[in-house]
Amino acid sequence: MFNEKIVNPNELRHWEGRIELYWIYTSGEAGDRFFKALKDEEKFIAAKCKKCGKVYFPPRMYCEFDFSETEYVEVSGEGSVRAFTVARLDKDEKPLEKPEIYAIIDMDGTDGCMVHLLGEVEPEDVYIGMKVKPVLKERGEREGKITDILYFKPS
Amino acid sequence: MSVGKKDISCPPEAPGTPLKDSDIKEKKVTYVEDHPDMRYAWTAGQAISRFLNELKEGKLIATKCNKCRRILFPPRIFCELCYKPIDDWVYVQDTGTVQTFSISYIDPDARPLKEPIIVAVIAVDGASKNMAFMHVLGEVEPEDVYIGMRVKAVWKPEEEREGSVTDIKYWKPMEK
Numbered sequence: 001m002f003n004e005k006i007v008n009p010n011e012l013r014h015w016e017g018r019i020e021l022y023w024i025y026t027s028g029e030a031g032d033r034f035f036k037a038l039k040d041e042e043k044f045i046a047a048k049c050k051k052c053g054k055v056y057f058p059p060r061m062y063c064e065f066d067f068s069e070t071e072y073v074e075v076s077g078e079g080s081v082r083a084f085t086v087a088r089l090d091k092d093e094k095p096l097e098k099p100e101i102y103a104i105i106d107m108d109g110t111d112g113c114m115v116h117l118l119g120e121v122e123p124e125d126v127y128i129g130m131k132v133k134p135v136l137k138e139r140g141e142r143e144g145k146i147t148d149i150l151y152f153k154p155s
Numbered sequence: 156m157s158v159g160k161k162d163i164s165c166p167p168e169a170p171g172t173p174l175k176d177s178d179i180k181e182k183k184v185t186y187v188e189d190h191p192d193m194r195y196a197w198t199a200g201q202a203i204s205r206f207l208n209e210l211k212e213g214k215l216i217a218t219k220c221n222k223c224r225r226i227l228f229p230p231r232i233f234c235e236l237c238y239k240p241i242d243d244w245v246y247v248q249d250t251g252t253v254q255t256f257s258i259s260y261i262d263p264d265a266r267p268l269k270e271p272i273i274v275a276v277i278a279v280d281g282a283s284k285n286m287a288f289m290h291v292l293g294e295v296e297p298e299d300v301y302i303g304m305r306v307k308a309v310w311k312p313e314e315e316r317e318g319s320v321t322d323i324k325y326w327k328p329m330e331k
């Protein structure tokens with residue numbers, strides 16, 4: 001009868017591995033335009049379809065409904081909360097000292113929206129439809145990323 | 156929304172935006188990057204753990220099924236033909252026969268090798284038919300290897316062994 005099994009876990013073996021993964025995701029034509037305007041000019045860029053008039057935010061080069069070209073338009077960057085959720089754990093599931101409020105924000109003057117943080121407001125005071133405006137990092141600290149916007153605060 | 160031909164005009168041209176490495180390096184375009192730290196551990200299980208530990212002693216161990224009388228190598232804890240746990244541990248020899256081989260001119264990262272390596276499937280003596288494992292051949296030129304060649308394991312010195320298949324440096328031809 002075979003009963004000679006390893007019972008000491010130190011004698012059990014394993015292999016360790018590591019998968020090398022490195023990626024770069026460029027913003028594309030329209031995304032590049034958006035981030036550079038945000039970084040250098042504190043401006044919010046959207047794109048308006050030359051044919052149907054739909055205003056894309058974030059901007060796109062072409063309209064997805066009629067394949068027409070778009071033109072870039074400046075918008076205020078202000079908007080209103082369409083939906084929100086309060087995170088009390090970080091991405092590694094460790095408790096956060098201060099809860100973070102994530103919101104989908106409908107951007108004024110556009111048909112688009114963005115997901116970002118809400119700040120300078122307590123979770124219990126947030127409501128759907130709340131008007132908000134962006135708070136940006138200082139000029140020198142901005143690097144052309146979505147985190148150049150620190151959060152949106154009630155306006 | 157209706158499907159079919161509509162009043163749609165395609166963009167006159169969509170040439171794409173070629174990017175150079177320098178566009179990224181000099182941050183001429185905006186981008187995000189990440190380097191996820193993906194680690195894993197793969198357990199060897201009962202049979203292979205013992206197999207690896209025995210390599211440290213300079214021994215090759217197999218398992219035996221008393222029903223089909225096969226000697227399973229590398230060892231398994233379960234006979235896949237009889238569908239029952241194996242019955243015993245047995246040692247096999249560190250000699251064998253080349254079943255098939257391949258000459259590799261690149262390393263695992265596909266970089267060219269100065270000297271090609273000869274990877275072979277070796278049927279070890281004492282194990283049942285069709286029991287073999289993969290290793291490398293040494294002390295032989297690629298053009299002299301043939302299927303059926305008798306080979307013997309060349310072990311690392313005992314103090315350098317760590318319970319890994321690399322405790323066998325390579326297999327060398329037995330005949331001179």
Ligand SMILES: [Zn+2]
Nearest residue numbers: 049052063066
């Ligand atoms: Zn359109």
Ligand SMILES: [Zn+2]
Nearest residue numbers: 220223234237
């Ligand atoms: Zn069997």
